[in-house]
Amino acid sequence: MSQLLTSTTSTATDLYAVDAEGLYKSFGKAKAVNGIDLRIKPGEIVAFLGPNGAGKTTTIDMLLGLSKPDQGSVTVYGKSPRQAIAHGQVSAVMQTGGLLKDLTVRETVELTASLFAEARPAEECLERAGIKDIGDRLVVKCSGGQQQRLRFAMALVSDPGLLILDEPTTGMDVEGRRDFWNAIHTDARRGRTVIFATHYLDEADAYADRIILVRRGQIVADGTSAEIKALASGRTVKASVSDLEQTAVAALPGVDEVELRAGMVTVHTKDSDAVARYLLNHTDAHDLEITSHNLEDAFLALTSDEN
Secondary structure, eight states, rough: OOOOOOOOOOTTOOOOOOOEEEEEEEEEEEEEEEEEEEEEOOOOEEEEEEEEEEEHHHHHHHTTTTTOOSEEEEETTTBBBHHHHHTTOOOEESOOOOOOOBBBBHHHHHHHHHHSOOOOOOOHHHHHTTOGGGGTGGGGGOHHHHHHHHHHHHTTTTOOEEEESSSSTTTTHHHHHHHHHHHHHHHHHHHOEEEEEOOOOOOOOOHHHHEEEEETTTEEEOOOHHHHHHHOOOEEEEEOOOSSOOHHHHHHHTTTEEEETTTTEEESSSSSSHHHHHHHSSSSOOOEEEOOOOHHHHHHHHTTOOO
């Protein structure tokens, strides 16, 4: 599958939020990261996606300075990851851990703020994370979604330029997820850069400026949501029908799969016009609809082990 690359041209005065070149990382004989180049501009919201074992976590660990590449280089705002973190330019919101259950929400953020020479006020961080009203609640009494918002508030304390999110909305309800991403977009408009990993592909589709797909330690696609979807060739034709000869439809040019269930035929094809003409002219098909592939279809097509 050919790789789609976004334009990352810049002038000499531009400074990438993330500039990684030729990253390789192995654990024994297993290659976790196998030649990743990654340039992210300030203010971008980037979804970093791939199946389990694709190399996402290892790459993020290198961006956070938790792991060193076997080969290649990575800088964050022109500094090494550890230097950037020491200057408060990078924060991470991880899916689990990092919370002391016997402290209150406010005490947790205040404790985090005490670790930095310069920090945003705890009340401001709580408000931006949407949990100011539960500041006196013990962490142990918080729901999973509230604890994730608390991690977000902690990450905002140093006012980082780069925010790395790992499954940031786990445990949040629909309204909570929407409010969270509205806050993220507000920060991005102010110049904050966001890299996030998620299993909610609808979040990547709706909120990311750019989507990067990783498979077997390599980037296999990089572009906008629309560009990624376009890489999964073909469309889906659906119609209600009662007199269908499945083998005849399967023999049409470009047809990849035909499914007939409860009077509804679903055809995956590279030539949707040919399928539509056949169904309308040779069967009693009605309520016909043609749809392009969604992000999940593209994700599966581009990251499957069958490629």
